Amino acid sequence: MQNGEIEHIWKLLNSVPDPEIPVISIVELGVVREIKKTDNYINILITPTYSGCPAVKTFTDDIKECLKMNGFSNFKIKLTYDPPWTTDWMSSQTKQKLLDYGISPPSNQTVCPQCKSTNSILVSEFGATACKSLYKCKDCLEPFEHFKCI
């Protein structure tokens, strides 16, 4: 029964979208690290993508809201830095979602989301969010964002 409940919560949180890239969930992003039940309390461990990621507050609020709406009231959300978040935690399905959404997924090889060309040039090492950089496709000339590998 308890395992079923934990599994249910993982599923619920998998429906909470990332506030900046709504096409993937906070579970797919790898921000939710652990869900455990001890002494009637559900403990949720989350980790920030980047130290200064402004979305951390939103993650926490969204998790709270999602759990409350689904009838959970006894839970605690804790922040951890260990192990540090890495883009390696994203599955290939998640990476495909990013590409379909228009973001070149984390990999040493950039892929233009428009024409799928790997022939591109770095425009800016820093993009609109801490986790992305800006490239331009040399074939179709469209600019695009690339999810940095860390």
Place this chain on the structure above:
Amino acid sequence: MSLLNYTLRIGDSSLILAQRLAEWCTNGPTLEEDIALTNISLDLFGQANGFLEYAATLDGVKTADDFAFKRNENQYYNFLITEIENGHFGDTIIRQFLFSAYLYLFFQKLATSKDEVLSALAAKSLKEIKYHLKHCSSWVIRLGDGTNESNEKIQSSINKIWEYTGELFELDQIEKDLVKKEIAVNREALKFEWDQIINTTLNQAKLMRPKDQVMKTGGSKGIHTKHLELLLKEMQFIPRKYPDAKW
């Protein structure tokens, strides 16, 4: 008590440099650089928050915000290099390059600290610092090996800022004791590798390494340049003027 002091030293340097870099917001030479400098600032604010939150846990009474907003300059322990004014873009890039190279080596070692919180924060910060160092190094090379004017300007930046680098490798008794307990990093021992990083990039950038001179020091004792007071006045203005203000 010494662990609290040590944690504040690390957090303060990140916090003060983050605040300095934030001054570039809307003032960057290009849109991309504006975003780059403020993204680096954001990473450093995040890192500072981690260390100050830990300091608050160690203290037991004060919060991370108390540490950030309710201390005067003589209670801040950041390195002087983090508080000096931004100057022009070349000055900011040189400061960031010299300090990122230091932080890169520092966090590598701190990641093996026997203090689990410090080691976790260091491992996290290291990933971000690597990227900052890469970004700044490429700018040092571009400006140094650019035009005569850019070379002259950035050479004078490094000559000017050099005197703030000695402090990065000085240890006092508090740190020496923590080094013995394998909690703190022996910063003296980072100098050799730091020299290598700096020399390699400066060579590539066709820049001269300044001769070591009398170095400025005092940050870890709370003795600062005149610049810190003004920076804190701006950063702390709202929480000091309206103590109950809510965001």
